[in-house]
Amino acid sequence: MPVVVLKDVKKSFGSLQVLRGVSFSVDKGDVVALIGASGSGKSTALRCIDRLETIDSGTIDVCGYSVSDPNLDLRRLRLDVGIVFQSYNLFPHLTVEENITLAPRSVKRMQKAEASEIAREVLAQVGLSDKADNYPEQLSGGQQQRAAIARSLAMQPKVMLFDEVTSALDPKLTGEVLKVIETLAASGMTMIMVTHEMAFARRVADQVVYMHQGRVHEAGAASILTHPTTAELSEFISNDL
Amino acid sequence: MNNAINATHLTFLLTGAFWTLVLSLMAFVGGGVVGLVIALGRTSPVRFLRILSGGYVQIVQGTPLLVILFVVYFGLPTVGYSLSPMLAAGLSLTIYVSAYLGEIWRGCLEAVPKAQWEAAECLALSKTQRMVKVILPQAVRIATPPTVGFSVQIIKNTSLASVVGFVELARAGQLINNSIFQPFSIYMIVALLYFCMCFPISVFSRRLERTGASRLKAAETAVSA
Amino acid sequence: MARVLEMKLDFTAILARWQMLLDGMALTIQLAVITILTGFLIGTACAIARRSKFRLPATIAAVYVELIRNTPFLVQIFVVYFGLSSLGFKFTAVTVAIIALTINVGAYTAEIMRAGFDSIHRGQWEAAECLGLTRVQAYWHVALLPAMERIYPSLTSQFILLMLASSITSQISVEELTAAANFIQSETYRPLETYIVIAIIYLALSLALRLAFWLLGMLIFPRRRRLGTNL
Numbered sequence: 243m244p245v246v247v248l249k250d251v252k253k254s255f256g257s258l259q260v261l262r263g264v265s266f267s268v269d270k271g272d273v274v275a276l277i278g279a280s281g282s283g284k285s286t287a288l289r290c291i292d293r294l295e296t297i298d299s300g301t302i303d304v305c306g307y308s309v310s311d312p313n314l315d316l317r318r319l320r321l322d323v324g325i326v327f328q329s330y331n332l333f334p335h336l337t338v339e340e341n342i343t344l345a346p347r348s349v350k351r352m353q354k355a356e357a358s359e360i361a362r363e364v365l366a367q368v369g370l371s372d373k374a375d376n377y378p379e380q381l382s383g384g385q386q387q388r389a390a391i392a393r394s395l396a397m398q399p400k401v402m403l404f405d406e407v408t409s410a411l412d413p414k415l416t417g418e419v420l421k422v423i424e425t426l427a428a429s430g431m432t433m434i435m436v437t438h439e440m441a442f443a444r445r446v447a448d449q450v451v452y453m454h455q456g457r458v459h460e461a462g463a464a465s466i467l468t469h470p471t472t473a474e475l476s477e478f479i480s481n482d483l
Numbered sequence: 484m485n486n487a488i489n490a491t492h493l494t495f496l497l498t499g500a501f502w503t504l505v506l507s508l509m510a511f512v513g514g515g516v517v518g519l520v521i522a523l524g525r526t527s528p529v530r531f532l533r534i535l536s537g538g539y540v541q542i543v544q545g546t547p548l549l550v551i552l553f554v555v556y557f558g559l560p561t562v563g564y565s566l567s568p569m570l571a572a573g574l575s576l577t578i579y580v581s582a583y584l585g586e587i588w589r590g591c592l593e594a595v596p597k598a599q600w601e602a603a604e605c606l607a608l609s610k611t612q613r614m615v616k617v618i619l620p621q622a623v624r625i626a627t628p629p630t631v632g633f634s635v636q637i638i639k640n641t642s643l644a645s646v647v648g649f650v651e652l653a654r655a656g657q658l659i660n661n662s663i664f665q666p667f668s669i670y671m672i673v674a675l676l677y678f679c680m681c682f683p684i685s686v687f688s689r690r691l692e693r694t695g696a697s698r699l700k701a702a703e704t705a706v707s708a
Numbered sequence: 709m710a711r712v713l714e715m716k717l718d719f720t721a722i723l724a725r726w727q728m729l730l731d732g733m734a735l736t737i738q739l740a741v742i743t744i745l746t747g748f749l750i751g752t753a754c755a756i757a758r759r760s761k762f763r764l765p766a767t768i769a770a771v772y773v774e775l776i777r778n779t780p781f782l783v784q785i786f787v788v789y790f791g792l793s794s795l796g797f798k799f800t801a802v803t804v805a806i807i808a809l810t811i812n813v814g815a816y817t818a819e820i821m822r823a824g825f826d827s828i829h830r831g832q833w834e835a836a837e838c839l840g841l842t843r844v845q846a847y848w849h850v851a852l853l854p855a856m857e858r859i860y861p862s863l864t865s866q867f868i869l870l871m872l873a874s875s876i877t878s879q880i881s882v883e884e885l886t887a888a889a890n891f892i893q894s895e896t897y898r899p900l901e902t903y904i905v906i907a908i909i910y911l912a913l914s915l916a917l918r919l920a921f922w923l924l925g926m927l928i929f930p931r932r933r934r935l936g937t938n939l
Contacts, residue, residue, distance in 0.1 A: 292605060320607035331602035335620045344616060345606035397606065545868075545914040546907045547875035549886060554907065557893065558900030635778065642780035646879065653782055666790035674779045674787055681778035 244303075245270050245401055245432050246291060251300035253286060260286045262456035263300070268401075268434060268449070273427045275443035275464075276436045278453035279478060284436045287453065288403050291434065292325050305400050321349070324394030325403040328410055330386040332378040338365070338389045339374040342396045349397075357396075364392040368422045384415030388422055395426075402426070404435035440467060440479065452478065486663045488672070499655025500676050506641040506651055509573040511634060514580025521585025526592050536585070543582035549643055551575045556647045572644035580637055587633060591626035592618065628695055632688035635681045642677070652676055721896040722905050732888030733909060735802070739884060740871040740917070743809040747870065750810060751817025756847060758822055769818065776815035781873055784808055789880050805877035805884075813870045820862050824855030857929050864921040868914050875910070885909060 244267040253261040260283045268274050276284040289295045291302060293309050293316055302309040305322040332341050342364060343357035352360075365371050368388040378386050387407055394402060404423065408416040420442050427433060427446050437443055443450060444467045452460040452475045460466060460475045470476040524536030543551070555578075556571040566574065595618050603613040645654035656673035660666050722729075757769035776784065785808040792799055792807070799807075828851045836846035856863070878887035885906060893902040 294601060294605070316604075317607045317609065320605055323605075325605045327598065327602065329598055331596075331598045333599065333602070333617055333621070335624060345608060348612050348616060349607045349609075393606070542907075542911060545872075545911040547872040547886065547910055549875045549878070550889070550903055550907050550910060553886075553889070554900065554903040558903050561898070561900050639778075639780040642782045643876070645782070653780065656783075656786075666786065667794045670783055670786045670790060674775075674783045677779045677783060678775065682774065685774070685778055 243270060244268060245272075245305055246434065247301075247303045248287070248291070249301045251287070251290060251302060252298045253283075253290060253295060254298055260456055261290070261297070264453070264456070264458055265300075266449075266451050266458055266461055268432060270432055271430045272432055272448045273446055274434045274449045274451060275447035276434060276451050276453060277438075277440070277443060277478070278459075282453040283456045284453045285405055288325075288405050288434060288436050291401075292323050292403055293319060294325075317349070321397060322400045323403065324397055324399035324401070325405065326387070326390050326394055326407050328406040330378070330383075330390045330410075332386055332390055332393070334378050337375050337377055338370065338381070338392075341378070341389065342393045345393075345397055360396050361392075364395040365389075367395065367425070368392045369418075382415060383411050384418045387411065387415075387419045391419075391422055391426075400432060402431055402433045404433065404437070406436050406438065408437070408439060443467060454478075486665060488659075488663065488665060488668060492659050492663075492669075493672075495659060496652065496655050496672060496676060499650060499652040500680065502649070503638065503641050503651040503653075503677075504680070506569070506572060506576065506644055506649070507634070507638045510576035510580050510637050510641065513573065513577030514584055514637070517577060517581035518584030518588060521581055522588035522592060525585065525589040540582045540586055543578055544586075548575065548579045548640055549646065551578055552643055552647060568644065568647045568649035571647055572641070572649050576637065576641065576644075579640065580633075583633060583636070584630065587629050588622070588626055591622045591629075594625050595621045624695070628688050628691040631684060631691060635684050635688070638681055638684075639677065717901050717904075718898065719901050719905065721898055722892055722902050725892050725895075728888045728892060729885070729905070729909065732883060732885035733913070735882070735884040736871065736874055736913065739802075739805060739809060739874045739877065739882075740867070740913075742806055743813055743870060743874075744867050746806070746810040747813030747817050750814030752821050752852075754814060754818035755821035755825055758818065759825055773815045773818050776812055777819070781808070781812050782876055782879065784812055785876060785880055801877075801880050801882045804880060805874070805882045809870065809874060809877070812873070813866065816866050816869075817863070820859050820866060821855065823862075824859035825851055827858050828855055853929070860921075860925055860929075864918065864925075867921070868917050871913060871917055872910065 246268040248267070249265050251261050251264045252259070264283070264287055276288060278284045286295060290297050291304055291309065293314070297310055300310070304319060307314055307319050307322070309319065333344070336344065339358065339361045342361040343354070346352045346357040346360060347354065361374065362371070365374055368391055370385060370388055370392065373381060373385060373389065378389065381389065408419050411419065416439070420439065423433070423435070424446055444464050447464045450462065450464055450466055451458055452466070454474050460470065460472045466475065467479060470479060521536045521539060524532045525540070527533055552572065552575040555566065555575045556568065559566060599617055599621065600613060603617040608616065641651055642653040644651055645657060648654065650658065652673055656669050660669045754769040754773060757765040758773070760766050785805070788808040788811065789804050792804060832850055833846060836850040841849065874884060875886040877884060878890060881887065889902050889906040893899040896902065
């Protein structure tokens with residue numbers, strides 16, 4: 243049963259049409275890698291799923307919510323969807339633990355002890371158990387990104403979105419973040435990730451969606467990364483090597 | 484007739500300085516409350532509120548404080564609102580301070596990256612929670628040095644209250660001068676007292692600015708490392 | 709509120725004295741223009757002195773800037789007024805006002821210009837030095853315009869504040885705009901209307917000054933004009 247369904251989604255910024263009819267669907271427990279050159283619309287598509295951008299036409303359904311419905315209660319959508327950004331976007335005035343417990347406490351109205359317990363669990367999951375009391379600026383980029391993943395996990399989302407989460411990191415730090423995402427994928431989390439890490443996508447993704455000029459140009463199992471059928475994807479992959 | 488400055492005069496000046504501080508505090512609190520409303524209005528998604536608060540800032544910042552004071556103290560009684568010199572000065576300073584603090588704080592609110600709003604939104608925080616728990620604490624941190632710096636302007640500008648007869652430091656100096664006529668020495672002492680109130684605050688504000696800047700730099704190197 | 713509506717505002721008596729308003733306005737503009745120029749010169753000189761490697765000029769400039777920035781202009785103008793006369797100088801009120809305003813705005817300009825010079829990249833100074841320019845030449849040819857370009861908005865705001873602060877010179881009976889208003893309201897017994905008119909004139913003057921500085925900016929920063937970027 244699909245958890246996320248996009249149907250003919252179109253979106254323009256001014257005169258620039260970024261999405262020209264994007265359709266794909268994600269089953270429960272699936273890991274989808276959204277790939278494509280910069281400007282292909284992959285990040286915009288991801289942001290539309292969490293309603294950070296509104297769409298011009300088409301439909302998006304996420305966990306039973308119709309995202310394109312203007313009357314949708316956005317807070318309920320966001321309880322089910324977690325998103326991690328390229329620039330971490332941790333709150334600099336809060337410690338790692340406070341970053342994680344903020345939403346459980348103020349949105350889910352959890353008690354402090356309960357929220358802290360969850361924080362301990364998710365921090366262990368991302369390997370940052372010893373950093374709970376540190377401020378974001380005291381952490382390396384890789385640690386900050388793992389803390390941001392933990393912050394999303396604490397809300398126990400049904401779907402996780404990753405927007406180029408390793409693009410700001412050097413190779414060593416990229417590795418530690420990807421390891422966390424891979425563990426998460428193995429645990430059965432439904433995930434959509436915009437990524438440039440082709441080897442990682444090949445290893446982890448159940449489905450690869452290649453976007454080109456605002457459309458889904460080629461989609462299928464991870465094997466399309468080794469045996470692309472379109473010239474564009476084949477060129478895109480060879481550029482990466 | 485004794486023309487020397489004596490201890491009684493100094494006590495009188497110190498009392499004046501006390502009232503300068505009281506008036507400054509009034510202006511800071513009043514101007515701070517209104518200024519926060521102005522800052523929120525200037526950054527509001529509602530166009531009408533932006534125009535209204537923007538117009539207010541333009542008008543107040545384009546008018547001398549002295550003229551605002553005259554409108555309030557001499558003008559309002561003719562339409563039936565007589566204010567004591569202290570209240571008139573307090574109200575005028577509140578208007579003046581709110582426009583400047585409002586602008587300073589607007590800048591600080593806008594200095595919090597848009598991504599922070601987004602991240603808070605994606606964690607399902609409500610609009611108020613986003614503002615109160617995520618944006619304001621960061622804006623306050625950015626706003627502290629310039630706000631402390633501006634309080635020096637407030638203290639200095641309370642001296643204009645002397646013009647409508649409120650006995651703060653500058654007026655106390657004038658009164659003493661009226662009796663012993665030693666204007667140069669008296670105003671030097673008055674200036675010195677103002678300096679003693681303002682200089683420490685200026686130094687403190689600069690220190691806050693420096694530590695803020697170095698924290699930022701440390702954060703940047705931590706990220707790039 | 710009812711009384712406000714009841715007693716209608718009447719501006720006729722005030723507007724009938726337009727000649728007086730015009731004279732006051734002319735003096736306010738003169739004070740502003742003159743002291744913007746003198747204040748800028750003194751401020752720039754002090755900024756350079758504060759950045760100097762010689763202790764004495766740096767200290768003198770720092771003390772001057774701190775003393776002025778931490779005392780009210782109203783008190784400064786009294787100190788200058790009575791200080792000069794106790795030294796035996798007999799200046800007109802306008803001259804005293806010009807001197808006091810210059811001293812005042814000079815200190816603020818010094819801080820702004822210093823920030824401007826500080827923002828010039830070290831490589832620029834080194835390049836100037838390697839070309840054999842003296843320190844003064846480096847300031848004049850290399851640093852001055854880019855520094856000003858960077859701090860131009862702060863400088864403009866400071867000069868508008870200066871124009872507004874010139875209203876305080878009415879307290880030593882300089883017959884500028886605010887003094888003219890004080891006189892008119894005592895004759896017409898219409899203080900509210902008088903000061904509203906004055907406030908509007910000041911508002912217009914500050915807008916005009918802003919426009920003038922924008923035009924001046926287009927003139928002295930030709931690079932900006934060519935690139936079409938905003939100041």
